[in-house]
Amino acid sequence: MNKNHQIVVLFLLILTIMVFGVISQPAQAQWKPDRPVTLLVGNSAGGGADLFARAIAKVIADYKLCEQPVVVLNKPGGSHSIAYAYLREQASPYIIAVTSSSYFTVPLTGNSPVSPTDFTPIAHFSKDPNMVVLQPKSPFKTIEELVAFAKANPGKLKFAGSSNLSDDTIICELLNEQAGINIQYVPFESGSDILAALLGGHVDMGAMSPAEASEHVKNGDLRTLAVSAFDRYRDLPDVPTFKELGYDIDQQQSRAVIIEKSAPAEVVTYYSDLMKKVSQTPEWEDWLAKNGMVPMFLDSNDYKAYHQEVLEDYKVNVDKILSKNK
Amino acid sequence: MDLLHNLYLGFSILLDNPLAIMYAIVGVLAGVIIGALPGLGPSMGIAVLLPLTYGMQPVTGIIMLAGVYYGAMYGGSISAVLINTPGDSAAVMTTLDGYPLAVQGQAGKALGIAAYASVIGGTVCVVVFMLVAPIIANFAVAFGPAEYFSLMILGLTSIAGMTGKSPVKGFLSAFLGLFVATIGLDLVTGGQRYTLGAIQLFEGIDFIPVAMGLFGIAEIITVKNASSDINVDQSSIKIKNLFPNKQEWKYCAPHIFRGTILGFIIGLLPGAGATIAAFLSYDLAKRTSKRSDLFGKGAIEGVAAPECANNAASMGAMVPMFTLGIPGSGATAVMMGALMMFGLTPGPAFFRNNADFAWGLIASMYVGNVCLLILGILGLPIFIKVLKVKAPILNAVVMGFILIGSYSLNNSLFNVGLTIFFGALGYVMKKLEIPAAPMVLAIVLGAMTEKSLRQAMMLADGNIGTMLGKPIVIVVLLLALGLAFGTPIINAIKRARKSSSAKKADRQSDVARA
Structure with missing residues (x-):
């Protein structure tokens, strides 16, 4: 009995150490950027995605959320696909990109060298009604x-x-x-x-x-x-949603951040946490409201599933339109 | 009375806020420099300086950005005149007569008139803006796709005025431009056209690398080839000589007057903008000038006309931006972004809801234009020093600026290659005496012509009669027809009369002899 007890205690001890070891391991090896981070944008300065990216960079800088400066880089052209192609080609843990609808739609029309499956979702910020x-x-x-x-x-x-x-x-x-x-x-x-x-x-x-x-x-x-949209727009509360009128229509642009798919999990986690901190600042909420966007924050894990869902949805709808145009 | 009161309000806001005046000066100065650098235009200038305004009061911020806008409109002419490279797209037409003037040692005069024309165009339009902005805003939206199509056709007829000696060569250049304009994804079907699978070509070829190549690089190569230095007449740099003389004012005044009105109207139309305004104004000046044969060889009114028009258009573009929330150009789009950032939504109620802001801005426009004049004139002796630099050094530096400028457009090496390609093409065209301006104009107008035609046809259910049957369309198309065929027809009639009267005279003399 006593011996058994000791074994159990020992076993539990080992187990505890192991569990803690496993849990604390990522904490010890937590990845941090050791050089400036590039936030890539697919349109030129002043465009919708550009303003979005600059707002993120500003919140990060104002709150000193990142040890390294986050620099916005514009690579306009090809309905943003030049930027995504650059992101894939560089495959760097120091380059992340903001996305808009063309991230999903353009590859489906055959006019992009990349596809959403080439990237790992970092965080989903908002929907544009x-x-x-x-x-x-x-x-x-x-x-x-x-x-x-x-x-x-x-x-x-x-x-x-x-x-x-x-x-x-x-x-x-x-x-x-x-x-x-x-x-x-x-x-x-x-x-x-x-x-x-x-x-x-x-x-x-x-x-x-x-x-x-x-x-x-x-x-x-x-x-x-x-x-x-999912809900009525805050500033125009009298306007019904399509759903209320009996139509199954809630098509909206997703604004999110992605990275090339070979990025290690701890890198993705780092950026996901960073973006979460951004999304929790009052300045960010204020910026979204001013620009008519509705917050819908998803961290990297949640966005992975939603990314897939959105992609499937676009596939169905884009195919419909393409086959009709033929 | 109400107006004067409002203006008084505006100026008192400015005077209460001396920093705002300082920022107006800073903005104009930055704009002139950005405009003068090839490839950097007003929209990029505003976007780059936007972060500086984050901490400012909204009025101060927007005053600075507006200063950048009209400063850049003038700045573009500096490089156009001095190194034959348009500093921004709106200055393409300024190269046509500005550079020949510089070659003749009249750079000071050319830049002087560009500054005066810019300021006159700008100031007159501030007054118009103030008086009628809310009323005429609605005129801008009367232009739908069909109306734009007719306007573009009118623009394309102006190619006829730029063909130089040989119409065939001019049209060759124009058709080449129209071809370049078709490259990219089809707006309606999304299909690829002449893209060779290169994603860089999907959005078409931007005409800025084309203009920089055809004008700037081609010029550098040919100058080197001909080893001709520009003579700088030192006496022309004295302040006194920067004032155009009476005779020159007489040449320019009517064109500045017409160019300002035309520029403002074109600027009002979203999507047309300063570049097209400058094109049309140059064409109008050439058609109406008594010495139209001098155009392209250094006519001073050929500098004045596009310069006043592009500044007038930049003011015009602010009307739909403030009153309707429709930016008429890239630069106003970025400015609108800035306004929204300050929490001010442009729209019909803007002037009512933000009277302080709006009138402060209008007052600042007067101040800004005065700054522009002072900077333009005082800075001239410095700008012109550029020409004293030895040609090989100057050319190398200019080449550097052009290549960096073309890279900075999209942060892409592809555009650098494109610029060099069009530089080589421009050299060949120069040697074959094919004019470059029709090609640039065709690229600008071609894409918009196609877009508006296809939208208009969709809206008219494919019925061309419905599309062309609108009153504005009919008027503008008749105008275009008149411009295209008017002169030849009138000439033919004159010739017929002459020959018939000559025949009569012959007959009479025959009779007399008999």
């Missing part, structure tokens, strides 16, 4: 009126969205599919082009960021149809 707005003189008061008109006049209504394949395109396609209508999608180059076309009444409807739209909506220049 999409507001579907109507031109100032639009006769439609409700989505039912709009759908009824579209049914009677196929192809007559024009929907302005950015680029030939984006979240905007997917929203238009899903609306067409679920309502059994045919609204014509017209690609524009930027949010401000879409806004100009809407204000001038050149298109019937369009997708916009709520931050861009809200001033015009409050002023009565633009009317809203619905918002493609």
Whole structure:
């Protein structure tokens, strides 16, 4: 009995040491950057992703969250794919990149040398809700009126969205599919082009960021149809979500940070923790709110699963659009 | 009265805040330098200086950024005139007459008129901006894809004015430019066109490396080849000589007047911007000048016209940005980002909700333009010293600036290669006497023409009649037709009359003889 007791105690002791050893091991070998970190951006200074990256870098610098400086580097071109190709080619633990929707969509169109599977997700920051707005003189008061008109006049209504394949395109396609209508999608180059076309009444409807739209909506220049998001937009609480109107549409841009896939786990963990600290500062929350983004922070583990889910979702929708265009 | 009161409010905000005036000067100075460096344009300048404004009051910050904007518009002309390399895209047209003037030893005069034209264009437009900004903002959105298409066609007719001696060579250059404009991903289908699988070409070829290659590098190679140094007439650098004389003012004044109006209107239209304004203004000046044969060989009004137009356009672009939240150019887009960062959302209610800010800014624009004039004139003797540098050294330095500038556009070596490629092409074109300006214009306008045509056709359900049947489209297209065929038709009629009257005279003399 006594002997047994000793053995059990000894066993427990060894076990405890082992467990602690295993747990404390990563803590001892915790990776830290020993040179400046590059935060890569796929568009030029002043673009949406660029401002996002600069906001992250600023929070990190202001709160001294990282021992090393975090420097934003712009590699514009190829709808951000030049930057992702550079990220893969460098395969460095000191280079991470911010992503936008084109990270998922462009590879699916065959116009990118890389694919999301080449990278490891570090952290997911936020979603950009999409507001579907109507031109100032639009006769439609409700989505039912709009759908009824579209049914009677196929192809007559024009929907302005950015680029030939984006979240905007997917929203238009899903609306067409679920309502059994045919609204014509017209690609524009930027949010401000879409806004100009809407204000001038050149298109019937369009997708916009709520931050861009809200001033015009409050002023009565633009009317809203619905918002493609999980919840109503904070600044425009009267606008229903598509879900509330009975449509399964919540297409939104994910803003996240990634690294090349061969990066060791402790590197990924380091950046994931760093980004988590960023997401918890009041400045960051403030910045997101000002730019019409809705926080949805996921650390590297949680984002891995969600990354896969988002990728599958894009695959289905992009294939639909591509096969229709053929 | 209300207006004067508001302006008074604006100036009192400025006077309460002497730092703001200092930052206006700093902004203009930085803008002039950034504008003068090849490849660095106003939008990059604003983006780079943006972080400096983080700690400032919003008014001060935006005053500085606005200073960078109009400073860069003038700065671009410095390198255009002195080294035949447009410092930014809006200065492409300034090279056409500015550089020949410099070669003739008139660099001081050319830069002088560029400064005056810039400041006049800018100041007049501040007044217009102040008076009518909220009213005319709506005019800008009346331009949809179909209207843009017609405007681009009008722009393309101006190629006819740039063909030089041989129209065939001019059109060869233009078609080459149109071809370059088709490279990249198709906007509608996303299909690749002439990309050779290179992702760097997916977004098309930016025309800045093209312009730097065709104008800058080609010039350096040819100068070396011809071993011709630019003579600097020392007397032309004296302050007194920087004022254009009466005769020159007489040449320039009407073009500055027209260029300012044209530039402001083009600037209002989102997506058109300062570059196209400068193109159209140069073309207008050439068409309406009494000495149009001198254009391209050093006509002083050929410098004044594009320079006032690009500054006017930069003011025009601020109208839709502030009143509608639609930035009309890359630079205003970055400025709008700055405004949003300060928590100020541009839009219809902007002037009402942020009166202090808006009028402080307007007051600063007057101050900024005065700074620009003073800096432009006082700085001239320094700028012109550039020409005293020996050609081999100057060329090496300029080449360095061009290559660094082309790298910094996208942080990519690909653009450096592209610039060198177009430099080589430019050299060949120079030797064959094919003008480069039509190619650059075709690249700028070609992509926008295609984009707006396809959008317009989609909006018109593929019916070209519906697309062309809009009033603005009809007016602009008729104007384009008139410009393209007007002169030849009038000439033909004149010739016919002449020959018929000559025949009559012949007949009469025949009769008389008989």
